[in-house]
Amino acid sequence: MRPLFSFVAAVLYSTHPGSPLDTFIEFRNVSFAYGERPILKNLNLTVPRGKLVAIMGGSGSGKTTLLRLISGQVRPQSGEVRVNGVDVATLSGRALYEHRRRMGMLFQFGALFTDLSVFENVAFPLREHTRLPESMIRDLVIMKLAAVGLRGTQDLMPGELSGGMARRVALARAIALDPALMLYDEPFTGLDPISLGVIGHLIKKLNDTLGTTALMVTHDVHTSLDIVDYVYFVANGEIIAEGTPEAVRASDSPWVRQFVSGQPDGPVHFAYPAARTLAEDLGFQGESGV
Numbered sequence: 001m002r003p004l005f006s007f008v009a010a011v012l013y014s015t016h017p018g019s020p021l022d023t024f025i026e027f028r029n030v031s032f033a034y035g036e037r038p039i040l041k042n043l044n045l046t047v048p049r050g051k052l053v054a055i056m057g058g059s060g061s062g063k064t065t066l067l068r069l070i071s072g073q074v075r076p077q078s079g080e081v082r083v084n085g086v087d088v089a090t091l092s093g094r095a096l097y098e099h100r101r102r103m104g105m106l107f108q109f110g111a112l113f114t115d116l117s118v119f120e121n122v123a124f125p126l127r128e129h130t131r132l133p134e135s136m137i138r139d140l141v142i143m144k145l146a147a148v149g150l151r152g153t154q155d156l157m158p159g160e161l162s163g164g165m166a167r168r169v170a171l172a173r174a175i176a177l178d179p180a181l182m183l184y185d186e187p188f189t190g191l192d193p194i195s196l197g198v199i200g201h202l203i204k205k206l207n208d209t210l211g212t213t214a215l216m217v218t219h220d221v222h223t224s225l226d227i228v229d230y231v232y233f234v235a236n237g238e239i240i241a242e243g244t245p246e247a248v249r250a251s252d253s254p255w256v257r258q259f260v261s262g263q264p265d266g267p268v269h270f271a272y273p274a275a276r277t278l279a280e281d282l283g284f285q286g287e288s289g290v
């Protein structure tokens with residue numbers, strides 16, 4: 001008999017061919033606070049199946065928290081986070097484990113295991129989560145490395161790779177189990193422009209060829225606008241703008257304009273909102289300050 005957890009996982013991630021259900025991730029009126037500190041406020045967001053969607057916003061606006069809600073690391077105080085129709089907060093134990101197993105994650109600091117070869121790094125999730133024979137693990141690792149353009153590097157150690165190559169190996173490892181959902185957190189950080197373009201192109205290609213749904217938190221406006229299907233902008237825990245890359249580029253929203261063109265001041269102020277004026281701080285009583 002099939003164990004209950006694998007049945008749950010199968011239901012959770014079955015692709016419903018031809019189904020009208022085309023929303024893969026849905027945030028419904030989600031509010032979340034760390035302790036007393038509100039981070040997300042009544043937030044609504046959807047990611048259609050098979051699409052690549054970016055979340056952009058200033059530092060500390062709650063973007064990574066969105067990913068943590070999807071993986072079930074934290075739970076909302078109110079509202080629902082649904083993945084393929086299932087409320088993540090209702091999952092626990094084995095079902096939550098299976099939910100996470102079906103996700104690939106590529107994080108900015110998702111470092112490789114430095115004492116394992118490239119081959120063993122990519123094989124790691126296959127060894128952890130499957131009982132595939134060694135010959136099949138070998139073939140899968142070679143195929144995943146080929147998918148990121150790094151076939152032939154399997155015997156190298158992480159210390160022998162450039163930063164861009166290491167990120168590609170991490171990507172090969174993230175897709176080792178053919179995830180239904182990919183979560184990217186700042187996948188472009190610290191890369192030179194060529195490696196950045198390569199990773200961006202790969203993320204898009206993998207999404208298209210594997211039919212994966214993907215959500216990407218990023219500050220890199222230009223690379224992401226070239227590859228994503230849709231963008232949400234988050235500020236102060238709320239979605240303040242959204243649209244296709246074309247709509248974002250053409251937007252006259254001051255907030256979007258400031259973000260897209262990297263202006264230092266605008267709706268997001270350059271200066272911290274100090275309680276006292278500069279003149280007061282410098283002891284010039286009675287003069288107008290800045």
Ligand SMILES: Nc1ncnc2c1ncn2[C@@H]1O[C@H](COP(=O)(O)OP(=O)(O)OP(=O)(O)O)[C@@H](O)[C@H]1O
Nearest residue numbers: 034035039057058059060061062063064065066217
């Ligand atoms: N475990 C935690 N406990 C308390 N506060 C936290 C915790 N994790 C994050 N925060 C705070 O919650 C806010 C949102 O964090 P989050 O990491 O989601 O932001 P972000 O938009 O991803 O930021 P960045 O772009 O700088 O990575 C931040 O102010 C952060 O300091």
